Amino acid sequence: MKIAALTRIVRSCTWRVQRQLLFNFAVGGARAVRAFERRCKENRPFFPAFTMISLTNRCNLQCRGCWVEQTVPAQELSVEQLNGVVNTARRYGSNFFGILGGEPLLHKGLYEFMAAHPWAYFQLFSNGIGMTSEVAVKLAAMGNVTPLISIEGLENESRRRRGRDDVFARALAGVDEAVRAGLFVGVAASIARSNFVELVSDDYLNFLIKRGVHYLWYYIYRPAGRTPEPENALSAEQIVALRRFIVERRRTAKILIIDAYWDQHGRALCPAAIGLSHHISPGGAIEFCPPLQFCSGRLDKHGANLEALYQQPGLLPALREYASARTRGCILLQDPAGLAAFMREQGAEDSSCRDALAELSALPQLPCHEHAEPLLPEKSWAYRLIKKYYFFGFGVYG
Numbered sequence: 001m002k003i004a005a006l007t008r009i010v011r012s013c014t015w016r017v018q019r020q021l022l023f024n025f026a027v028g029g030a031r032a033v034r035a036f037e038r039r040c041k042e043n044r045p046f047f048p049a050f051t052m053i054s055l056t057n058r059c060n061l062q063c064r065g066c067w068v069e070q071t072v073p074a075q076e077l078s079v080e081q082l083n084g085v086v087n088t089a090r091r092y093g094s095n096f097f098g099i100l101g102g103e104p105l106l107h108k109g110l111y112e113f114m115a116a117h118p119w120a121y122f123q124l125f126s127n128g129i130g131m132t133s134e135v136a137v138k139l140a141a142m143g144n145v146t147p148l149i150s151i152e153g154l155e156n157e158s159r160r161r162r163g164r165d166d167v168f169a170r171a172l173a174g175v176d177e178a179v180r181a182g183l184f185v186g187v188a189a190s191i192a193r194s195n196f197v198e199l200v201s202d203d204y205l206n207f208l209i210k211r212g213v214h215y216l217w218y219y220i221y222r223p224a225g226r227t228p229e230p231e232n233a234l235s236a237e238q239i240v241a242l243r244r245f246i247v248e249r250r251r252t253a254k255i256l257i258i259d260a261y262w263d264q265h266g267r268a269l270c271p272a273a274i275g276l277s278h279h280i281s282p283g284g285a286i287e288f289c290p291p292l293q294f295c296s297g298r299l300d301k302h303g304a305n306l307e308a309l310y311q312q313p314g315l316l317p318a319l320r321e322y323a324s325a326r327t328r329g330c331i332l333l334q335d336p337a338g339l340a341a342f343m344r345e346q347g348a349e350d351s352s353c354r355d356a357l358a359e360l361s362a363l364p365q366l367p368c369h370e371h372a373e374p375l376l377p378e379k380s381w382a383y384r385l386i387k388k389y390y391f392f393g394f395g396v397y398g
Contacts, residue, residue, distance in 0.1 A: 004254040009214055014182035016143035021184050024121040024144050028095040030390055035093035036276065045311050050277040051089055052098040052290060053082065055110065057282045057353075059102040060129055063152070063162050065190070065232070067224035067291045068102050068282075069353040075282035077299070079109035084303020085280065086117050091307075095120045100290065102282065105130035115142055123148050125188065127167070128174025136181035147178045148186040148217060153195035160194070172211070179212035186258075187213050191242055192221035192232040200245050205253050215256035218246060220369060222332055224291040226354065228363065233333070236367035243369070243376050250380040261329075261369040264387040266377040268328040268370035273320055278310070285351035286310065288319050292332055293352035294343050315346050329370030336363035 010018065029050075036049035056076040057068050077085075086097065099122050104110060114122050121144050128149040139145045151171050152161045158168035178185045187208055189199045198204060200218075208216060220239065223230040234242070243262060250257050263269055271277045272289040279287040284299035286309045296315035299305060310316065322342055323331040331339055340361040350356045378384040 005214075005256050008209075008212075008254060009184060012179065012182065012212055012214075013184050014140055014143070017140060017182055017184055020121065020143040021146070024095060024119065025146075028119070028121060032094045032096060033276075033390060039092075040275070045307075046275060046317070047089070047092040047094065047307070047310055048275055048277050049094055050096045050098065050271075051085065051094065052100060052277055052279040053077070053085060054100040054102065054280065054282050054290065055082070055104045055107040056102045058106040059127075060106070061103070061127055061162050061164065061167065064227045065161070065192075065221065065223060065225060065229050066227075067293060067352070069225070070102070071353050074102075075353070076107060077280070077282060077284060077303075078301070079113050081284065081299050081301065081303035082109070082113045083116060085299070085306050086113075086120055088304070088306045090117075090119070096123070097121070098123045098125060098277075100125045103127055103130065105135065111138055111142075114145060118142070118144060120144060122146070123186075125150065126174070127162075128171035129167070131174030131177050133177050133181070136177040136183060139178075140181040140183050146184045146186060147174075148188050149175050149178070150188045150190075151175075152190060154198050157195045157198065175211055175213060184215075185213050186215040186217055188217045188219065190219045190221045191234060191238075192229075193234060193238070194232050196234065196238055196242075200242055202249075205249060205255055205257075209253075209255050213255060215258055217258040218242065219259075220261065220330070220333075222291050222330065223363060223366070224332075224359070226359075228359065230364055230366060233366045236371055236373075239367055239369055240371055240373045240376075247376050247379055250378070250383050262376075262387075264378050264384040266375035268368070270323060270328070270330060273323040273328075273331070275320055278316065280306075281351050283351060283353075285349070286316065287351060288316065288323075289332075292339075293350065293356045294348035295351045296346070296348060298351075315348050318342075318346060327368070327370050329368035332360075332363075333366045333368035334370070335365065336360050337365070 032049045057070050058074045124145050124147045126149055155168045246257055260271055279290045285295035287295050297309040327334050
């Protein structure tokens with residue numbers, strides 16, 4: 001990790017944003033992981049370190065490969081439910097929340113909810129279309145929010161994936177407003193065959209750096225939803241090339257490069273399989289991860305039963321055991337047929353508002369980030385330490 005990447009944060013983010021980034025995210029997040037680690041080692045009641053929350057299934061786009069089903073009326077979590085979730089998490093020392101949709105900026109109670117928890121840290125996943133100057137200034141005033149704006153390709157690929165001509169330009173406009181407001185700004189990319197060349201490149205990194213982006217989060221494309229496009233999934237060779245690119249550029253690029261797929265040794269992992277994070281859907285379903293839309297329980301109207309849902313026997317603990325016993329990688333990619341059979345055996349509830357079981361059964365087996373190539377450990381000492389002590393150092397796989 002180059003000092004220049006950190007210097008850019010100090011120079012461009014407001015003091016309030018920097019303070020919340022240090023204390024809420026860095027210090028608070030480390031404490032959350034340590035508390036999670038102790039619960040695992042001491043066989044205490046389960047609660048994840050991080051929670052991903054999809055507030056609403058409303059969206060202003062209809063993208064290929066998206067697992068969110070838009071409904072009429074829309075499904076949305078109430079502010080009361082959201083407060084219940086976050087307050088329960090606080091009792092377990094967990095203070096980091098991924099805020100997803102649909103498009104979370106369309107949830108009318110978003111600002112009220114986030115402002116009510118100044119001790120927490122929120123990563124706001126957005127397509128950027130609604131990131132106006134007014135919105136960005138509101139988020140910067142709170143300080144405990146980092147916008148993560150999704151850019152799924154340059155202009156042509158954005159048009160193909162997003163279904164609109166203006167999406168790329170409007171996402172960039174959202175990035176610019178967030179940077180101008182002094183926010184800690186990220187850009188996300190779900191890497192597939194169709195965008196690999198243009199997004200896994202030095203040109204793209206430099207493009208984002210010039211716009212003032214502080215971090216880039218690379219995901220591996222996972223086919224899901226009504227238009228899953230399994231043919232667009234990465235090949236095994238591309239996954240290795242992506243990992244190699246990340247490892248090398250982390251030493252030199254003036255931007256932070258994030259992934260959640262490999263530990264400091266380059267071994268594959270799944271955050272959900274080790275219990276590090278789980279997902280809450282707009283309908284209140286407690287799910288393994290966002291694209292795997294099955295549950296065995298839902299939030300009550302107050303959001304007060306989250307603790308009981310996480311700790312009850314049934315689908316979640318069984319799925320963690322099932323997935324981690326079969327792969328260190330992504331069970332959804334590696335064994336969709338076996339996963340579909342498991343869901344049937346468990347009597348899992350379909351929480352997708354579609355027929356997720358039929359979709360899962362129809363998916364082919366695809367390469368994932370657990371591969372037969374030699375391991376590619378982190379070369380940056382900073383990333384090695386962060387992954388070892390901040391995220392993945394507790395050997396849950398055994």
